[in-house]
Amino acid sequence: MNMKDIGFLFKMAMAMILGIASFTAYADAETVKANLSRLNVPAGFTVDVYAEVPAARQMTLGTTGTVFVGTRGKHVYAVVDKNKDYVVDKIISLMADLNGGNGVAMHEGFLYVAEQNRIARYAVPDFDLNPSFKMVREVVYDKLPNKRHHGWRYIIFGLDNKLYSTIGAPCNICAPKGLEASIIRMEPDGSQAEIYASGIRNSVGMDFYPDTNTLYFTDNGVDMMGNDIPPGELNAAPEKGMHFGFPFYAGGKARQQKWKDKKPPQEVTFPIVEFQAHSANLGFKFYTGKQFPVEFKGNAIIAQHGSWNRSERVGYQLQRVVFDENHQVKSNEVFIDGWLDNDEVWGRPTDVLQMPDGSLLVSDDYNGVIYRISYDK
Numbered sequence: 001m002n003m004k005d006i007g008f009l010f011k012m013a014m015a016m017i018l019g020i021a022s023f024t025a026y027a028d029a030e031t032v033k034a035n036l037s038r039l040n041v042p043a044g045f046t047v048d049v050y051a052e053v054p055a056a057r058q059m060t061l062g063t064t065g066t067v068f069v070g071t072r073g074k075h076v077y078a079v080v081d082k083n084k085d086y087v088v089d090k091i092i093s094l095m096a097d098l099n100g101g102n103g104v105a106m107h108e109g110f111l112y113v114a115e116q117n118r119i120a121r122y123a124v125p126d127f128d129l130n131p132s133f134k135m136v137r138e139v140v141y142d143k144l145p146n147k148r149h150h151g152w153r154y155i156i157f158g159l160d161n162k163l164y165s166t167i168g169a170p171c172n173i174c175a176p177k178g179l180e181a182s183i184i185r186m187e188p189d190g191s192q193a194e195i196y197a198s199g200i201r202n203s204v205g206m207d208f209y210p211d212t213n214t215l216y217f218t219d220n221g222v223d224m225m226g227n228d229i230p231p232g233e234l235n236a237a238p239e240k241g242m243h244f245g246f247p248f249y250a251g252g253k254a255r256q257q258k259w260k261d262k263k264p265p266q267e268v269t270f271p272i273v274e275f276q277a278h279s280a281n282l283g284f285k286f287y288t289g290k291q292f293p294v295e296f297k298g299n300a301i302i303a304q305h306g307s308w309n310r311s312e313r314v315g316y317q318l319q320r321v322v323f324d325e326n327h328q329v330k331s332n333e334v335f336i337d338g339w340l341d342n343d344e345v346w347g348r349p350t351d352v353l354q355m356p357d358g359s360l361l362v363s364d365d366y367n368g369v370i371y372r373i374s375y376d377k
Contacts, residue, residue: 039338050372056363059353070104102152114153117146140190159213168202199243205283214238218281221251230254232275279315280305283351289358303349316340
């Protein structure tokens with residue numbers, strides 16, 4: 001190992017130490033509001049703090065406008081806006097006994113919550129959010145790998161009425177076993193579970209292209225390969241049975257040294273977009289609303305959580321992927337940035353949710369807040 005390699009590893013180790021130290025505490029809402037002026041926001045757009053939700057991760061919208069919010073901890077929250085004026089009335093902790101309740105999705109009156117080891121659903125009354133949700137828990141699937149590394153699940157329902165869940169590889173790079181490193185799908189009651197796509201290291205974001213049942217998902221590449229490799233990914237999986245490369249490919253077409261000569265079990269599908277290495281692309285949504293300018297229709301707005309394993313930090317922003325009329329990627333550009341300011345991190349975008357009026361909510365698990373992005377001509 002030469003001195004350059006040693007220097008890089010030292011910087012990487014320090015980044016890890018500093019990252020762990022700085023990514024644990026939440027700022028109060030007033031501090032976050034004061035920092036909003038540091039964001040670079042396109043003309044006509046406004047970013048406000050919508051709600052304070054500790055460790056806010058995946059979000060889903062209920063039938064009455066309540067926003068349900070998962071976390072990587074024990075809680076799932078309900079953010080209530082009774083009169084639909086986009087001013088939050090109250091925030092309720094629905095449950096506090098979860099094993100990493102990151103994934104949330106609504107379907108036919110049920111709130112689905114994906115924990116590290118299982119998926120359960122809860123009958124959600126439209127008129128009352130105060131019952132003991134633990135008492136109405138119905139576990140629909142309990143065979144998720146109960147491993148903490150990459151154990152936060154992301155869930156979504158498709159137009160096929162099936163529930164999709166990401167399952168990360170329990171390692172930086174290794175040979176996955178069973179359901180690991182895949183996206184699975186099942187019926188709403190948990191039956192007929194199957195692997196939909198494989199070779200996926202750590203996806204924490206999925207959405208379906210508008211009016212189609214083509215699944216798109218982000219994926220995070222292998223760590224500790226250098227500052228600029230491998231790239232992060234946005235992938236398309238229009239049909240069951242596709243393989244996306246991991247661990248034979250570390251990200252994009254990059255190969256990790258120990259896996260570079262090993263042959264994948266089938267043809268590999270490569271990403272439709274490659275992002276800057278270690279920018280940590282997580283939750284996203286295809287924009288279908290009418291509030292934003294018309295050129296945003298069909299764009300993917302992606303939360304880049306930001307790097308922890310790079311000598312100089314990158315990410316901490318919202319990315320915008322533009323598609324043409326043939327559903328092909330036209331461009332990939334920054335939408336809003338500034339949560340990384342002069343190498344100081346003060347926010348980490350995590351997930352994106354579209355609201356009925358066409359505004360977007362963005363969760364931030366570093367500050368424990370949810371932002372609202374609106375547009376005014």
